[in-house]
Amino acid sequence: MFVDTKSQRRASARAAPARRFRLGESRGAMGLLFMLPAAAVLLLFLAYPLGLGVWLGMTDTRVGRAGQYIGFENYEMLWTDSVFWTSVFNTLLYTVAASIAKFALGLWLALLLNRHLPFKAFLRAIVLLPWIVPTALSAIAFWWIYDSQFSIISWSLTRLGLIEHNINFLGDPTWARASVIIANVWRGIPFVAITLLAGLQTIPPSLYEAATIDGATPWQRFRYVTFPMLTPIIAVVMTFSVLFTFTDFQLIYVLTRGGPLNATHLMATLSFQRAIPGGNLGEGAAIAVTMIPFLLSAILFSYFGLQRRRWQHGGND
Amino acid sequence: MASVDIRQVRKAFGTFEVIHGIDVDIGDEEFVVLVGPSGCGKSTLLRMIAGLEPISGGEISIGGRVVNMVPPKERDIAMVFQNYALYPHMTVFDNMAFSLKLRHAERSVIEQRVRQAADILDLTKYLDRYPRQLSGGQRQRVAMGRAIVRDPQVFLFDEPLSNLDAKLRVQMRTEIKALHQRLRTTSIYVTHDQIEAMTMADKIVVMHDGHVEQVGSPLELYDRPVNLFVAGFIGSPAMNFFEGRLRRDGDRVWVEGKGDLLFPAPPGVRGNEGQSVVYGIRPGHLRLASDAEQGLPAEVEVVEPTGDNTLVFCRVGDAIACAATTERFPLRPAERLRLVPQVESGHVFDAATGMRL
Numbered sequence A: 001m002f003v004d005t006k007s008q009r010r011a012s013a014r015a016a017p018a019r020r021f022r023l024g025e026s027r028g029a030m031g032l033l034f035m036l037p038a039a040a041v042l043l044l045f046l047a048y049p050l051g052l053g054v055w056l057g058m059t060d061t062r063v064g065r066a067g068q069y070i071g072f073e074n075y076e077m078l079w080t081d082s083v084f085w086t087s088v089f090n091t092l093l094y095t096v097a098a099s100i101a102k103f104a105l106g107l108w109l110a111l112l113l114n115r116h117l118p119f120k121a122f123l124r125a126i127v128l129l130p131w132i133v134p135t136a137l138s139a140i141a142f143w144w145i146y147d148s149q150f151s152i153i154s155w156s157l158t159r160l161g162l163i164e165h166n167i168n169f170l171g172d173p174t175w176a177r178a179s180v181i182i183a184n185v186w187r188g189i190p191f192v193a194i195t196l197l198a199g200l201q202t203i204p205p206s207l208y209e210a211a212t213i214d215g216a217t218p219w220q221r222f223r224y225v226t227f228p229m230l231t232p233i234i235a236v237v238m239t240f241s242v243l244f245t246f247t248d249f250q251l252i253y254v255l256t257r258g259g260p261l262n263a264t265h266l267m268a269t270l271s272f273q274r275a276i277p278g279g280n281l282g283e284g285a286a287i288a289v290t291m292i293p294f295l296l297s298a299i300l301f302s303y304f305g306l307q308r309r310r311w312q313h314g315g316n317d
Numbered sequence B: 001m002a003s004v005d006i007r008q009v010r011k012a013f014g015t016f017e018v019i020h021g022i023d024v025d026i027g028d029e030e031f032v033v034l035v036g037p038s039g040c041g042k043s044t045l046l047r048m049i050a051g052l053e054p055i056s057g058g059e060i061s062i063g064g065r066v067v068n069m070v071p072p073k074e075r076d077i078a079m080v081f082q083n084y085a086l087y088p089h090m091t092v093f094d095n096m097a098f099s100l101k102l103r104h105a106e107r108s109v110i111e112q113r114v115r116q117a118a119d120i121l122d123l124t125k126y127l128d129r130y131p132r133q134l135s136g137g138q139r140q141r142v143a144m145g146r147a148i149v150r151d152p153q154v155f156l157f158d159e160p161l162s163n164l165d166a167k168l169r170v171q172m173r174t175e176i177k178a179l180h181q182r183l184r185t186t187s188i189y190v191t192h193d194q195i196e197a198m199t200m201a202d203k204i205v206v207m208h209d210g211h212v213e214q215v216g217s218p219l220e221l222y223d224r225p226v227n228l229f230v231a232g233f234i235g236s237p238a239m240n241f242f243e244g245r246l247r248r249d250g251d252r253v254w255v256e257g258k259g260d261l262l263f264p265a266p267p268g269v270r271g272n273e274g275q276s277v278v279y280g281i282r283p284g285h286l287r288l289a290s291d292a293e294q295g296l297p298a299e300v301e302v303v304e305p306t307g308d309n310t311l312v313f314c315r316v317g318d319a320i321a322c323a324a325t326t327e328r329f330p331l332r333p334a335e336r337l338r339l340v341p342q343v344e345s346g347h348v349f350d351a352a353t354g355m356r357l
């Protein structure tokens, strides 16, 4: 998002000298003209809300009362707010743990699905299920799974004689963190798995045959052929996965609302809670704005990760 | 270096058998070409030798050792694929060094072997490039380099030249042959291009529908094809065929075609008087008659000058025949002329079985 608005600013700066040429003679001017509608839409729906958010973060706006400019007061307050810092920690933990798990499990699943299996198409369709169910719905399902009294997990473990008391999945801070991460992983795996599967299918089988003849074991084939050839797509998938996870809201909001004791509050849920139920729009906006540096660094990271590697340059097949 | 023995080898995909018991002996240092039309099972046979496909029946041995159950890397073979199968994320050097690295060869050994192969193949300048930055012919050479570096017992090639343009193909053909003469590694080369087969092979194996039709040196196959299939497949432009009946007249043998055409068959042809046969004659063995001569009456349809040769396609009876001549006659379509077959170069096949008589 943020990158978009930046590039627009750059584009309009470049446009000024171009206008001196006759339209139609200059590729640049024509290009700009054709870009205008899209740029307008982006400005209206992306840049404006973003700017408004940043502005709100510097006011003491409350629901129902226009605020005044107060500079960085909101941020100074947040700096000493332990709940805010807990949410930052939670968000990072949530993002890192869930992304790693999604990547590992998604890659594993993709490798399995890439084999010759009976009912291949059917299995691949099944894998997509968690992803096509609306988040709110699957969150409610997880809510039941994690219920303190009726949890099927507690029930099974009790029956197996492994535990004596029901686990308080969403009531205990540590369990709650683990629970929401697992729910997020469950939901996120299909995206990673199916995208990586698409990547796997672009690797010509003859490369594996060549590697087999060259003497590579299955692990070496993965290590020296599959993985390096998959890195471009891994970079794309993981960027998206990290961005989605970092800004996750629905799952937490349905499962725990940030509880217990703010143990599962993410920056997104905290921002919402302070702004809407709490009525403190300015402060909520400020929390949202503090997500920007994290997201920007994730984007920068992927920008370098996504750069075409040298072996992808040139040639045509 | 080693011999390769293929004994009664069969291959079935599910219940569908595509190779029906093939026997081929490939001697040490031989360059053998498997040739045949698309879908006849050449690649499948090669992949069974490489160990990429399980063998459904029979036995393959390399250097006297039965390899049916030996995994590819222990068969000591190297394979060059049609699409080269170069690792795109590795430089030319790393592509060639990969198998040695997997074997934990010493750095200095790797360096030396790769440089040596690059030298042979004229790739030294490109060692730091990625496959994408190379032309088709250079990629082809890298694929060969990867095979050479391993110094295997047997080279396997699966249509390695079919992605190259015509001129480069001819050049690479020569290079591969020169390479074989230098390294003397037993080579098995698959192609559907009979010219490639003729020019490169010590021995050609003609395959058709999962059977071996004939095994022999290029000229044996050209001069004495054992059946109609081989006769029609080997040689370009293809052999002309005419249906007819065998006629014996003392020592001389004729094939009498439709419309009273008489084709002179070489002496020594077996078969009975009146038997249904197919007479075959190569374009190069059909001559345009001079004015006074007898010959097969023909009407010119198309003239194709190729430079060295001129191909004259004529209607003879109800068939089209092609004559190749090095002379340059000013011929026009619909012109009438007579064709004279070279008696000793005619071929006669049994019409029912297709076998040479």
Ligand SMILES: Nc1ncnc2c1ncn2[C@@H]1O[C@H](COP(=O)(O)OP(=O)(O)OP(=O)(O)O)[C@@H](O)[C@H]1O
Pocket: B013, B018, B036, B037, B038, B039, B040, B041, B042, B043, B044, B045, B191, B192
């Ligand atoms: N994996 C497979 N499953 C089923 N049938 C197969 C398989 N691979 C090949 N075949 C069949 O085996 C036969 C031989 O195939 P093969 O690839 O060996 O042909 P080829 O002689 O190499 O042809 P080409 O010149 O077109 O490469 C074909 O009829 C093909 O349909």
Ligand SMILES: [Mg+2]
Pocket: B042, B043, B044, B159
């Ligand atoms: Mg083939």
